Amino acid sequence: MVSPSDITLYSETLGLELCLIYGDLRFRDSQTGELLEIRQDVEQRRREAELGRREAELALTEAEVALANTARELLKSGCEVERVAQLTGWSVERVKLIQNSNL
Numbered sequence: 001m002v003s004p005s006d007i008t009l010y011s012e013t014l015g016l017e018l019c020l021i022y023g024d025l026r027f028r029d030s031q032t033g034e035l036l037e038i039r040q041d042v043e044q045r046r047r048e049a050e051l052g053r054r055e056a057e058l059a060l061t062e063a064e065v066a067l068a069n070t071a072r073e074l075l076k077s078g079c080e081v082e083r084v085a086q087l088t089g090w091s092v093e094r095v096k097l098i099q100n101s102n103l
Helices: 039-076 081-088 092-100
Strands: 007-011 016-021 024-029
Touching: 039 081, 039 092, 081 092
Parallel strands: none
Antiparallel strands: 007 016, 016 024
16 A cells, blocks of 8 residues: 555656655556566565475375375275276276385
8 A cells, every 4th residue: 555655756658657655766557557567576476386386296296105005905804906006096006006105
């Protein structure tokens, strides 16, 4: 929000206002009143997106570990490799790798 003490200049060429807001120069759309993004805004969104991606990768890894553990338990209980592959959505080869691994 713009405070009353802020300075605003209008550019007819750009159709934008140049505002001094709390010591920062920002462009504002004169029709919508929205501030245009600056590099710091874009970088912050990029960092947030990267953090979200990493959290999603971690959740996926944790889910895959849990599924691998379930597959091992199914195999230990006598379930056929082909059935475990069908239940997990994994290939028979992948299930065999899990069956033969000590993880």
